[in-house]
Amino acid sequence: MPINMQRWELTRYGRDHLAQVDAVVPTPQKNEILVRVSAVALNYRDKLMVENGMGMALDAPLVPASDMAGEVVGLGPDATRFQLGDRVLSTFFPGWHEGAYHPAYAPLGGPRPGMLAEYVVLDQEWAVSAPRSLDAIQASTLPCAALTAWFALVENGKLHAGQTVVVQGTGGVALFGLQFARAHGARVIVTSGSDNKLSRALSLGATHGINRHAMPAWGTQVQVLTGGSGADHVLELVGGNNLAQSLEALAQGGFISQIGILEGFEMTAPVGPMLQKRATLQGIGVGHRRAFEDMNAAIDHLGIEPVIDSVFAFSDLPMALERLDRGPFGKVVVRVSD
Template identity: 60%
Template sequence: MSNTMRQWRLPQFGRRHLQLEQVAIPTPADDEILVKVAAAALNYRDKLNIEDGSGGLQITPPLVPASDLSGAVVATGKRVTRFRTGDRVLGTFWADWIDGPWPAHALTLGGPLTGALADYVVLKQEWAVHAPATLDDIHASTLPCAALSAWFALVEQGHLHAGQTVVIQGTGGVSLFGLQFAAAHGAHVIVLSGDDDKLARAKELGATHAVNRRKTPRWDVAVRDLTAGRGADHVLEMVGGDNLLLSLQALKQAGRLSVIGTLGEAEIHSPSVPLFLGRPTIQGIGVGHRRGLEDMIRAVDHLGLKPVVDKVYALEELPDALDHLERGPFGKLVMRMD
């Protein structure tokens, strides 16, 4: 094979500074694997990191963007025991978060650590997991961040079960994974969106009800009407700002609110009385650990769950993919390397 590879590099913040360059293929150290990347999924944080670094902690250029990759191991260091050459793998979002509470030293792929937008990536063996057997590389690449965020909120931390009601906000990657996981667990799913076409597609994926939040600004009232006044067991909060109050008012007594996104604004607002009266559990979700990813992959294989991919772009089409990310895809956007 050639000694060089393609790689998107960001020498300083701002999309205009992105550079697709030819660099030497890295060599794995004793505890590392060299992965030939087949596909890399984009997340909204990647757009923020490229623009100004606001999508993560300790992000400073230069960096190779994007955290989520699927590929095959083509070389291993002499101390590697988790993988062999030829194994299909995914990278983990958080390096060194294996299980239990989040360790303060853990860092993320795609900034400040190595990113996925390259033909080859070197990872420590602890930073990777075996890919699902039932998914091709395009679909498998979407799992490490968006899917695990939804899984962690609803299953790992939320203990979701049949008969519960889940409110999903929007139709991006995390939201549609939340819809698919909730439906697979036998929950009733209420999807909110300002786009009737996207709501119709969400119902095809298994949503029980669809509410247009533009036509129904008090969607919390609609949720209570749809649940005979009981309220939702889980709400995935994807907007932030004043929307948090609506989410709290849509919950049942002692329901669970997972704060995952802040697409509206970075701060969240709520008066204290709904907290006193509703007794909710409010949890922040920052993706999840490696053990959770491995649990989720087993579930994906068992269920035959297929991630929703809106569009696949060639590696050199990154500017077009970022434009699409800005518009708001239905599901995930994926960069293919071949």
């Protein structure tokens, strides 16, 4: 086991204060595991944490990013949940095993230390086994984006065959939502500002694509495409006044899962359609460990493969963040070790 390692640290908010530094390989304590990190997937949240902390005070230095796939290479006293050599994933909200969320379940990558390091120590309860069918690059994409889509559609939304799902954009959550919906026998309508991305989404199994620039009132078009029935589920990944279009697209008794904040932390929509359609508006903040394990079992059973936009070397983290700026098709991943 090496004594020293490399990791990324943020000393002040802003990309100019992000640096790759030397650090000591941590030693696992009671109930902890030492993980050799193979890959870290980036989320839009990680970009915001680096840039401004999303309003949180910075406990410097902060190691960014929450989503990790790696191998257990060390066990602390009483660590029995995993064995040496096991492939594991981090959980976004450490300690949230099931049931209601509690504010004490603070996420990794801010305010808790994150995963952009060659080695990390985790409480054994803060990890899950990786799907057997995925390699480390693929599996690293699951803790936040995949679980968010699964929690919205399956765990809370009770998705079933024959329903219609609207996903907005073609980032990680949207494409996982598309894949999970199709696997459950649902129809999927994708909205995007790019015809090229819509074409790629159709090749993944989407039923229809709507260019939101060419058709700003895309909610009305969803009604047309569904013969006036509307969508049973809408993954609201934009925020702001886009919620009004999500309501327009919705079926009677449908679910809107508010996830994205691309247009800020405020959202606006008319009350009338909310009442008339008996809509359920649910806020989704990833999900708990039991749902994560259920999802991983389904991924193995169904053969779902995450959509990877690009993979960057560990030293190229700034380039990976720039790729996030440009709106990837799927997930951006940092390879930490082979």
